[in-house]
Each structure stands twice: as structure tokens, then as C-alpha cells.
Amino acid sequence: xxxxxxxxPKSVAEASAFLRDRDGAKLLAGGQSLLPVLKLxxxxxxDVVLLGxxxxxxDVRVDGDKVVVGALATHASVHRAATKIAGLAHLAGxxxxxxxxxxxxxxxSLAHADPAADYPAAIVGLGATIATDKRRxxxxxxxxxxFTTALARDxxxxxxHFPVPEKxxxxxxxxxASKYAVVGVMVAKTAHGVRVAVTGAGPKVFRVADMEAALAxxxxxxALDGIRVDAKGLNGDSEASADFRAHLVGVMARRAVxxxx
Numbered sequence: 001x002x003x004x005x006x007x008x009p010k011s012v013a014e015a016s017a018f019l020r021d022r023d024g025a026k027l028l029a030g031g032q033s034l035l036p037v038l039k040l041x042x043x044x045x046x047d048v049v050l051l052g053x054x055x056x057x058x059d060v061r062v063d064g065d066k067v068v069v070g071a072l073a074t075h076a077s078v079h080r081a082a083t084k085i086a087g088l089a090h091l092a093g094x095x096x097x098x099x100x101x102x103x104x105x106x107x108x109s110l111a112h113a114d115p116a117a118d119y120p121a122a123i124v125g126l127g128a129t130i131a132t133d134k135r136r137x138x139x140x141x142x143x144x145x146x147f148t149t150a151l152a153r154d155x156x157x158x159x160x161h162f163p164v165p166e167k168x169x170x171x172x173x174x175x176x177a178s179k180y181a182v183v184g185v186m187v188a189k190t191a192h193g194v195r196v197a198v199t200g201a202g203p204k205v206f207r208v209a210d211m212e213a214a215l216a217x218x219x220x221x222x223a224l225d226g227i228r229v230d231a232k233g234l235n236g237d238s239e240a241s242a243d244f245r246a247h248l249v250g251v252m253a254r255r256a257v258x259x260x261x
Contacts, residue, residue: 002044008053012133012156018049020154025049027156029072029108032100057107057158065164071107071157078106086261087168087186088126091118094172096179107157110142113149113204115235116180118172120205125186125197126168129161136161146203165190167219169260171252172200175239182240183248187211187256189219196253201234201245211253221254 007025009015019025024046028034037043051057057072060081067084079093079101095101095118109119110130123130123139130137133156142150151157165188172184181200188195196211214223231246240248 001038002041004045005047007047007049009049009051010053012054012057012158015049015051015054016133016154016156018047019156022047027051027108027111030074030103030105031108032096032104033108033112033114051107051156058105062164063161067162067164069106069160069162071110071159072105073107075101075104075106075109082162084164085126085162085168087165087170087188087256087259088122088162090259091122091170091184091186094118094170094174094179106160110160111149111151111157113143113147114180115146115203115205116175116182116200118170118181118184118199121170121181121184121186121197121199122162123160123197124205124207125170125188125195126162126165127188127190127192127195128163130157131159131161132157140207143204148204163190167260169256169258171255171259173240173248173252183245183252185249185252185256187215187253187260189215189260194219198229198249198253201229201249203233203235208249208253215257219257219260221257224250224254224257 026045057070059070075092075095082089128139168188170186172181183201184199186197194212194215196208199205229246229249231242234242234245236242
């Protein structure tokens, strides 16, 4: 790990200023994404901006028909507190191990945009809105490519607003060691229709329109029988080929529908 200067801002505005004024600056929330990258010297920031001293960003609360999750809320706290959306609470409880869940944050995970992370499926599957210090970004516009989001260099996630669905469920085929999603699927029946979001299978989260149309007509696992996802463009590695991932999308989607509450 190469040396860097550590900063402890007291506000989001101060943290954003560090990012704007220092081209090599990186944010540090729970550290579960950034620290491994630093140890492997895959990134060498000149400055690290610690967000832990900024108050008011770690709460999870119900606000009318939404669950609002602060960017510094840990996965463990989302699992405990987001019970209004059972599928989201279940998803957060299955991230990594106890250490990762008690240190990692939702904001850090979203900004890192790992294609095998769980939260992208929840964000897109529930049609959430990501609030930053500058604007609000719709879920479908947030993840743009592999490890890439719509965030500007000096833009900081402050909260995620999840609409409470009629029902939703999440199921994943987990990596044997890391528990990242080889394939994870969130299904949700919302006020604006059915959404099916897949993480782990491709370079970024994506929706499956055929599954959404089938579930809109009949909310049952059997409604997805015969629907196939094209393996072209999907990830392939030692854990699962692209063809197997395509197969797993269907399996996980049916399990998610069966588990939906």
C-alpha cells in the first residue's frame, strides 16, 4: 500500500471540496471496497477522505411510502432496520460475512459499483432513487458500465430512497468464498409495475423485460417457465460460464418470486 494523506471532513460539503480540489482523492466509508484495492496497489490515491466523522448519514427510517437509507448505514443495520421491505432486509443480511456486514456501507458499495455486488439488484429492482449532495438519480440511470456510475468526481451519495413495494424477493447463487453474487435476482411488484433486476451475471446490473411482462400477468414462479436469458455478453469465469449464468438467472428469479413477501 502506497502512502497517502488522510483527511477527516466534518461535512459532506467539505468532503466534496477535497474531491474537487485534489485529482487523486478517494472517499473512504466502511473500507470494504477501497482497502483491498489499496492493499493490492490497484489504486494509489494521493488523498483519502474519511466520511466516518460526518453525522446524520447512517440512519434507516420510514418516510411515508419509502424507506430511506443513509449512505453510511452498514449492511447489518439495513438488515435489522429495513424490515418494511423484507426482500431488501434479506439481501443485506446475505452480504459477505459478519465483518463485512458490520463495516461495509450501502453508499460505499453503490459508488464502487462492483458488478457482483448485491445492492445494484435492490436499487434497480425496487426502482430506488439515489440522493447525492447535488441531485437525485433514478436507479435505471445510476449504473452505467463495469465499476462505473453516473456520479461526478466530486459528487457524494448521501441516501437511497426505496419505494415500499407490494411485494419483493431476492435470491442469489453466492460465490463459495466471498459470498458475492455469481447471479442474484431481485423481483418486485411495485405501484408502477413489475421489475426484475439481475446482478452478478453481466458487467452491470440489468433488467429482464420478458420476465417483467410475464409476472405482470401472473405473479407466480411458474409464470417464468420457458423464459431464457441470452448468454451473449454475460460474464464467464471459473465459478460459472456465461451459459450457466444465463440458466441461473431463471432459477434465481423463480426462487425470488417464491420467496417474495
